[in-house]
Amino acid sequence: MPAVLELRNVSKHFPGHAAVEQVSFEAPRGELFSLLGPSGCGKTTTLRLIGGFESPSTGEILLNGERVHSLPPYRRNVSTVFQNYALFPHLTVRANVEFGLRRGKVPPDLASRVAQVIDLVRLTGMESRYPHQMSGGEKQRAALARSLVLAPQVLLLDEPLSALDPNLRKQVRAELQQLQRRVGITFLFVTHDQEEALSISDRIAVMNAGRIEQIGTPRELYLQPRTRFVASFLGEVNWIDGFGLRPESIRVSRHRPEGSLPTREATVLRANFLGNRIQLETRSASGDPVVAEVPRLDAAFSSGDPVHLWWHPSDELRFAE
Amino acid sequence: MPSNSDPSSRLRRIFLAPSWAILVSLMVAPLGIVLAYSLLTRSPYGSISKPWTLDNYSRLADPLYLAIFLRSVWIAAAATILCLLLGFPLALFLSRSGKRKNLYLTLVILPFWTSFLIRTYAWMFLLRDTGLINSILLRLGLIHQPLPLLYNYGAVLLGLVYAYLPFAVLPLYATLERLDPSLLEASADLGARPWQTLLRVTLPLAAPGFLAASVLIFIPCLGAYLTPDLLGGGKTVLIGNLINNQFTTARDWPFGSAASLALMAVVLVLLLLGLRRRGEALL
Numbered sequence: 001m002p003a004v005l006e007l008r009n010v011s012k013h014f015p016g017h018a019a020v021e022q023v024s025f026e027a028p029r030g031e032l033f034s035l036l037g038p039s040g041c042g043k044t045t046t047l048r049l050i051g052g053f054e055s056p057s058t059g060e061i062l063l064n065g066e067r068v069h070s071l072p073p074y075r076r077n078v079s080t081v082f083q084n085y086a087l088f089p090h091l092t093v094r095a096n097v098e099f100g101l102r103r104g105k106v107p108p109d110l111a112s113r114v115a116q117v118i119d120l121v122r123l124t125g126m127e128s129r130y131p132h133q134m135s136g137g138e139k140q141r142a143a144l145a146r147s148l149v150l151a152p153q154v155l156l157l158d159e160p161l162s163a164l165d166p167n168l169r170k171q172v173r174a175e176l177q178q179l180q181r182r183v184g185i186t187f188l189f190v191t192h193d194q195e196e197a198l199s200i201s202d203r204i205a206v207m208n209a210g211r212i213e214q215i216g217t218p219r220e221l222y223l224q225p226r227t228r229f230v231a232s233f234l235g236e237v238n239w240i241d242g243f244g245l246r247p248e249s250i251r252v253s254r255h256r257p258e259g260s261l262p263t264r265e266a267t268v269l270r271a272n273f274l275g276n277r278i279q280l281e282t283r284s285a286s287g288d289p290v291v292a293e294v295p296r297l298d299a300a301f302s303s304g305d306p307v308h309l310w311w312h313p314s315d316e317l318r319f320a321e
Numbered sequence: 322m323p324s325n326s327d328p329s330s331r332l333r334r335i336f337l338a339p340s341w342a343i344l345v346s347l348m349v350a351p352l353g354i355v356l357a358y359s360l361l362t363r364s365p366y367g368s369i370s371k372p373w374t375l376d377n378y379s380r381l382a383d384p385l386y387l388a389i390f391l392r393s394v395w396i397a398a399a400a401t402i403l404c405l406l407l408g409f410p411l412a413l414f415l416s417r418s419g420k421r422k423n424l425y426l427t428l429v430i431l432p433f434w435t436s437f438l439i440r441t442y443a444w445m446f447l448l449r450d451t452g453l454i455n456s457i458l459l460r461l462g463l464i465h466q467p468l469p470l471l472y473n474y475g476a477v478l479l480g481l482v483y484a485y486l487p488f489a490v491l492p493l494y495a496t497l498e499r500l501d502p503s504l505l506e507a508s509a510d511l512g513a514r515p516w517q518t519l520l521r522v523t524l525p526l527a528a529p530g531f532l533a534a535s536v537l538i539f540i541p542c543l544g545a546y547l548t549p550d551l552l553g554g555g556k557t558v559l560i561g562n563l564i565n566n567q568f569t570t571a572r573d574w575p576f577g578s579a580a581s582l583a584l585m586a587v588v589l590v591l592l593l594l595g596l597r598r599r600g601e602a603l604l
Contacts, residue, residue, distance in 0.1 A: 051506075072509065073506065073509040073510050080507070080510045084501075086501065086504050086506065087507075088507070088508075088522060089526070090526055100511035100513075103512050103513060147510075147511075150512070
């Protein structure tokens with residue numbers, strides 16, 4: 001079965017810089033695939049290339065095996081949820097949702113399709129509201145409904161949570177994931193927030209400077225990052241003798257541990273209370289700063305304490321470069 | 322906390338005083354005089370005298386004057402619609418021309434640097450029987466008689482559209498410029514062809530610009546007198562010419578005053594209707 005969405009060596013060069021460089025990936029049906037990277041890494045440009053708002057300088061974009069990269073947006077069966085939602089301000093929620101269905105011949109089941117999708121995003125009763133009468137979360141759900149009613153092959157979401165109140169974000173994130181499971185449409189999710197990407201994605205492509213650094217499941221990317229960039233973008237890393245070590249992989253004790261596990265002597269500089277755990281800022285005997293995170297109950301350390309840091313060799317993050 | 326304490330409100334009064342003085346002396350007072358004149362009688366030698374009367378207003382109901390008024394409305398409406406039709410594509414082009422925007426905007430405003438009277442005379446030189454257009458066509462042998470280009474409604478309409486086109490372009494440009502480009506992308510994303518996006522997104526969202534442009538064009542066109550006078554010759558009397566004649570050749574100031582106030586009342590009513598429909602466009 002061909003992937004719903006496939007990019008083959010897609011590049012996009014703007015005058016003076018390359019926004020996207022040799023990007024390739026496939027997303028099968030029903031997958032929640034994320035493009036993750038810092039701002040300016042090319043993730044939004046990649047999304048716009050798929051949506052048809054930009055055309056690639058080189059490479060191919062395929063939807064269900066068909067080349068679409070030279071088609072205008074209105075001929076591609078993909079739909080975008082814009083970062084600012086881009087709801088039509090002169091139309092009600094219902095008219096916004098109907099917008100894509102009212103072209104030429106109006107489908108006979110328009111009303112029921114619209115009602116169904118408005119119910120799906122829990123906006124029933126708000127059909128007659130205008131965008132300026134709605135909260136950010138409601139606008140986002142209206143934008144989702146407007147796209148989903150067209151049953152696109154791929155739904156493109158450009159930082160859909162960034163415009164929301166931080167308190168809402170986690171809730172909406174979970175709702176988005178549930179919604180994706182229910183409708184079974186491939187979601188392509190663009191974000192710069194690693195926690196967001198890790199928590200909802202089936203797979204993630206980590207982008208940096210226009211290129212994909214690594215594609216994998218959240219677990220693979222976090223536990224087996226292939227590059228230093230991926231390792232440090234997906235979480236904290238301590239760099240010790242050329243390998244990386246996540247703070248939570250480091251154990252801390254007052255006495256040298258028994259056995260042959262790798263160990264460093266260090267001094268506690270600061271103990272930061274994080275609620276469920278304690279973050280210990282230490283300096284190793286060789287002078288490197290090392291941050292460790294330990295369960296709160298294990299952490300009766302204070303600054304100046306001499307400690308032993310140890311870990312399992314399998315937790316070391318090693319890179320070919 | 323800001324408050325309407327005495328010093329700040331006194332300061333406000335001081336700064337507003339010049340504006341008030343100008344408004345009262347140059348607008349409220351003259352209007353009062355016009356109102357008084359409109360209620361007085363024309364003396365045999367063309368000056369103003371008693372008794373007080375409403376005759377000047379009742380004379381306006383004469384079919385002759387109603388016809389002039391309707392003709393003025395008709396020409397002003399036609400000029401407004403033509404300005405909007407011609408101005409919208411130009412405004413759309415301006416709003417999408419990137420770095421050249423300012424150059425093109427300057428070109429739109431450029432005619433204002435020359436006196437309106439001179440520009441109207443220039444049109445007369447182009448349109449008259451021995452003018453540029455007719456003489457070229459005659460020389461080329463395309464016509465044997467000069468075309469009647471000047472001194473008719475067509476010439477008046479042309480002159481009004483020419484004069485007021487920038488008043489359509491600028492407000493339309495201002496609304497189109499503010500239009501969020503992601504809305505146009507969203508429309509295309511939802512399957513709308515470019516012309517559908519134009520009809521379903523761009524035009525409705527430019528409505529405030531259309532309303533502002535309509536007001537800016539229709540009102541002065543309704544009272545226009547220079548253009549119909551010069552390009553229409555004596556034949557095409559519009560309400561502006563009628564009023565002008567009362568104060569000059571006819572020397573009937575009371576009737577001229579009544580006609581002026583009636584025109585103002587009509588304009589005011591139209592303006593209020595426009596404001597009620599979409600007040601924020603004008604404010």
